[in-house]
Amino acid sequence: MTPAFADPAARRRWDAYFAEVGRMLARAGSETAELRGELEAHVAESMVAGSGGSELERLDLALSRLGEPAHYLRPLIADQLIERGTRSYSPSTIARGLSHSVLAGSRRTAIALGFGLGYLLLAIFAGMAILKPLWGEHVGLFRNADGTVSAGIVVRSAGSQELLGWWSIPIALLLTGLLYIALTMGLRVLRHRR
Structure with a gap:
């Protein structure tokens, strides 16, 4: 759900942010359109709830609350890939999930490295x-x-x-x-x- 922006700078910022979200979600494979739609709805609602300021300022505030896509999407992508890989016993899907886990944080890195050594x-x-x-x-x-x-x-x-x-x-x-x-x-x- 993309809001109708009056400010072209806000539109460019929205497009750039969700292009990055789209690139990250494309790596995960399925079920990405639903998650992207939820993120867009969340940002749009946060913009509407924001007080004062221009469209760009409210959008920047909403996006800063959400954070960089890599910080919150990597764990989601890793979980989704590992879950899909454990259901299908697909080594390549599990390996992709483990690589995203390694990039997601230190605890996940330790777990992913342990399983990586096992594989x-x-x-x-x-x-x-x-x-x-x-x-x-x-x-x-x-x-x-x-x-x-x-x-x-x-x-x-x-x-x-x-x-x-x-x-x-x-x-x-x-x-x-x-x-x-x-x-x-x-x-x-x-x-x-x-």
Whole structure:
């Protein structure tokens, strides 16, 4: 709901602000038109309730109360993307949601980094399963000559004993699946707890 502005400067300010809102909401995907409409209605009502001053002054006051779009939209976009990603189990949607969470604040950053590391571990397990047939002497669980154990994709495996052999493929796939489900369900639980 765009008000009819008499002042062209107020109209330009409105258009610039809601163009930024539109750019941010476009990154989120669906359900953006409703949120944008609510924001426009809120600003228009705040302008009407404002006392005195020109249109531009009342608009600036209303927009300053609302704040910069990045400050209040990033958490909303992150929540929406994470919720959509946990319903669909879409890695790209979850990754986009986590990136918006990282940009939204310190608590969210810590949570997003924790889940991001979990998804990185998941990618390593998937990489192990894919690379084992191609680069078998460097992928798996190894006992080194000095008694230490190395797991994953290892560059120097000469002189090491491979402990799992081809069993590393189904184990890596099982760990990938279980970790993906656990992380995605953890995001869903965390999302509903707030």
